[in-house]
Amino acid sequence: MRPQGNKLSDWKTGEVVSFLFLIRNTTVGKHYLNRTIIPALCRKAGVPLADVRGNITTHRARSTIASQLFNAKEPMTLFELQEWLGHASPSATQHYAKITPLKLAKSYADAGYFARNLRAIEVLIDQAAVRTGIAPADPWKFYDLGHGYCTYDFFEQCPHRMACAKCDFYMPKQSSAALLLEGKANLLRLLQEIPLGEAEEAAVEDGVAAYEKLLLKLTDIPTPAGPTQRQIGSDLVQIMALRPSRTTSSDHL
Numbered sequence: 001m002r003p004q005g006n007k008l009s010d011w012k013t014g015e016v017v018s019f020l021f022l023i024r025n026t027t028v029g030k031h032y033l034n035r036t037i038i039p040a041l042c043r044k045a046g047v048p049l050a051d052v053r054g055n056i057t058t059h060r061a062r063s064t065i066a067s068q069l070f071n072a073k074e075p076m077t078l079f080e081l082q083e084w085l086g087h088a089s090p091s092a093t094q095h096y097a098k099i100t101p102l103k104l105a106k107s108y109a110d111a112g113y114f115a116r117n118l119r120a121i122e123v124l125i126d127q128a129a130v131r132t133g134i135a136p137a138d139p140w141k142f143y144d145l146g147h148g149y150c151t152y153d154f155f156e157q158c159p160h161r162m163a164c165a166k167c168d169f170y171m172p173k174q175s176s177a178a179l180l181l182e183g184k185a186n187l188l189r190l191l192q193e194i195p196l197g198e199a200e201e202a203a204v205e206d207g208v209a210a211y212e213k214l215l216l217k218l219t220d221i222p223t224p225a226g227p228t229q230r231q232i233g234s235d236l237v238q239i240m241a242l243r244p245s246r247t248t249s250s251d252h253l
Ligand code: SF4
Pocket: 149, 150, 151, 152, 155, 158, 159, 160, 161, 164, 165, 166, 167, 168, 169, 170, 171, 223, 224, 225
């Protein structure tokens, strides 16, 4: 228990408050607090005098509370914190408002970076084929590409997955096999998330030019069935054949 001291005016805010430490009704100096009182209290409490961020000081308490307020569930904004700390400029407050790894991880998750790189694709599973067992070469899983199905079990590993080269695993939707498949009653329809690379994401988001760029990149990369896109002579060859010549004088420079 300590005796009730007089209230004094806070030098920063002007508010009349009770000070924790007073000697003969005057406040204790900052150096006496940091060099004598706090170390004595730490020893008494069995708390180390310093940690990875340095010595335990009055300033550290203020900084810790400010950080906690900034990282709370309903956090204070930087400007609210500036007001609360009595800072003249927000740049001083920034030193106090440290972002905890937890808050950073949450903000990162909320930003949806990973979701941005994912695309859902419909997969049809032929349940009857799975149940009864089929020849190893026969397809039972069909990735819906819009214009046809990819029957390659490891579709997500195919480099051509976002610009299908129509290799031997391809089944056009107008083919009799695809019509037969769609007529089956026991088809299980699932959505599978496919992670996209940068070029693939651009092809999906940015339209024809980015799609053509992706096709060009894939021209000589073998498909899971073996031949490359160039050997199959698919979309790229057709697109390039259909494109009007864009040669300008600057192209010759
Ligand atoms: S290239 Fe072949 S394996 Fe790749 S997505 Fe197209 S059909 Fe499937």
